[in-house]
Amino acid sequence: SKLQIVYFFLRGRAEAIRTLLVEQGVEYEETDVMPMEKWLNYWKPKMAFGQCPLLIDGDFELVQSNAILRYLGRKYDLYGSSIQEAARADMINDGVEDLRGAYTVLIYQNYEDGKDDYVKALPDKLRPFENLMKDTKGYILGEKMTFADYNLFDLLDIHLTLAPTCLDTFPALKSYHSRVLQRPGVQKRRNSQNFKDMKINFNGKE
Numbered sequence: 001s002k003l004q005i006v007y008f009f010l011r012g013r014a015e016a017i018r019t020l021l022v023e024q025g026v027e028y029e030e031t032d033v034m035p036m037e038k039w040l041n042y043w044k045p046k047m048a049f050g051q052c053p054l055l056i057d058g059d060f061e062l063v064q065s066n067a068i069l070r071y072l073g074r075k076y077d078l079y080g081s082s083i084q085e086a087a088r089a090d091m092i093n094d095g096v097e098d099l100r101g102a103y104t105v106l107i108y109q110n111y112e113d114g115k116d117d118y119v120k121a122l123p124d125k126l127r128p129f130e131n132l133m134k135d136t137k138g139y140i141l142g143e144k145m146t147f148a149d150y151n152l153f154d155l156l157d158i159h160l161t162l163a164p165t166c167l168d169t170f171p172a173l174k175s176y177h178s179r180v181l182q183r184p185g186v187q188k189r190r191n192s193q194n195f196k197d198m199k200i201n202f203n204g205k206e
């Protein structure tokens with residue numbers, strides 16, 4: 001049976017998961033948790049933490065977007081080939097989660113008043129990723145993509161929407177973003193109507 005992603009009709013925290021699955025050639029179905037009444041009364045109570053995305057893989061169910069990415073990383077051999085490689089992918093994915101969390105607070109709680117300061121402080125948040133990516137042979141672990149690359153790419157991509165010049169002083173990140181964007185599987189996702197129809201965030205702010 002096909003994998004199922006249960007989430008809002010949004011890029012949000014599911015986009016890295018979708019892009020991974022499309023590029024790996026894994027068929028999946030998308031279940032929209034809305035309308036709001038359905039989310040609140042049917043889906044939300046089923047979710048371990050009251051939140052989505054949820055991945056359904058046969059009779060296995062998993063929430064937490066980063067746990068889902070890591071599960072798919074293990075399932076499709078996108079987690080390196082040593083414990084040190086896996087740990088580097090984990091480290092960078094945790095860094096992505098830190099910045100994604102700050103981005104989420106801006107978008108949902110403080111966009112109008114906080115955007116200028118957020119964008120001003122953004123170089124200090126991106127510089128660690130530039131330093132971590134400047135000596136790699138393409139991706140987080142070298143020549144092969146990992147689950148964390150899909151998350152880092154999505155993080156950079158949503159920040160390019162928020163602040164289009166934010167990578168101009170970070171050549172490694174700028175070339176990394178376009179390298180991932182040009183991958184055939186990523187292009188397949190990006191060119192899909194489903195992707196084009198989805199907003200980044202629930203409140204439409206970006």
Ligand SMILES: N[C@@H](CCC(=O)N[C@@H](CS(=O)(=O)O)C(=O)NCC(=O)O)C(=O)O
Nearest residue numbers: 012013050051052053063064065066202
């Ligand atoms: N740590 C969780 C956070 C999930 C989360 O915040 N989900 C939000 C939607 S979104 O922020 O990912 O867009 C949600 O379910 N919100 C609805 C609710 O909390 O009722 C994860 O990574 O999956």
